[in-house]
Amino acid sequence: MEDLISIITPTYNCGKFISETIESVLNQSYQNWEMIILDDCSTDNTKEVVAKYSKVxxxxxxxxxxSNSGAARARTKAMELAKGKYNAFLDSDDLWTEDxxxxxxxxxKKNNYAFTCTAYEQIDEIGNLLNKKIQTKIKTDYNGVLLSCPIGNSTVMYDVERLGKFTVPNIRKRNDDALWLQILKKEKHIYGMSEVLMRYRVRTNSISSNKIGLIKYHWQLYREIxxxxxxxxTFHICYWVFLKIFKIK
Incomplete structure (x- = not known):
């Protein structure tokens, strides 16, 4: 019997995009999955959109x-509810390729890896390709993620039976990086696939679009977590700012 994969999808006010995200899961060539959608008290039509799919x-x-609790707690709760041998992460505005x-x-399975990610490409808010591909590294350890995280959140999958479940550190942004660091304290490396298997939606009003505002979340991650x-x-903050200013991959 095929292994069950639990898809972890926290969401907040993504009614405009989540239908496409769900469709990209329904279209998967691998069909033994469950999709755990944890709604962080959305005020738009997210619930109604998801209901059309969950009913059938x-x-x-x-x-x-x-009540609104933040993406970190939503992701943690979704992982608690998941029953799969593997957890795969998919944000509610991103898309997966069919395979x-x-x-x-x-x-x-071929390489006996417990923690992996893939390359991905960017799309705009309406789904047009931006002709920008983000490659990952063949393998990255804890210090590599601290220095320059090469991991796209919606590309990650890990073996729950081998590594267990985790509590996502409760910061508003960069909580995905914080989770990868937690996993890398238990598993030495995350291994990257060169194939582009995810499309990341760039949204102009997202928290991550405000690069200056992100500095405080990086500081919170480094110092408090x-x-x-x-x-x-301070070194890591300066290095991150340097990368963003000069747009170094």
Missing amino acids: DSRIKYYLFE KLERQLYFM EHLSIIRS
Whole structure:
């Protein structure tokens, strides 16, 4: 019997995009999955959009927080509810290629990898390709992720039976990076696939589009969560700003 893959999808006010995201899951060549959608108290029509799918496909499971708690807690709760041997992460505005799960699972089993990611490309808000591909690294350890995280959130899959479940550090942004660092304290490397298997939607009003505003979240990650020294935290902040200013991959 094929292994069950749990798809972890926190969402907040993504009614405009989540239908496409769900369709990209329904179109997967690998079909033994469950999709855990954890709604962080959306105020738009997200619930109604998801209901159209969950009513006809029991693999799509919708849960609603009673109050807004943040993406980190939503992701943690979704992982608690997941029953799969593997967890795969998919944000509610991103898209997968049709063979994403099949190819990534084969890659993991063939090489006996427990923690993997893939390359991806960017699309705009209406789904047009921006002709920008983001490659990952063949393998990256804890220090490599600290220095320059090469991981696209919606490309990650890991083996739950081998590594267990994790609590996502509760920061508003960069909580995905914080989760990868938690996993890398248990698994030495994350291994990257060169194939583009995800499309990342660039949204002008997202938190991550404000690069200056992100600095405080990086500082919080380094100092409060990873407990790095002030000197090392300052180095990582300066290095990140340098990369963004000069747009170095």
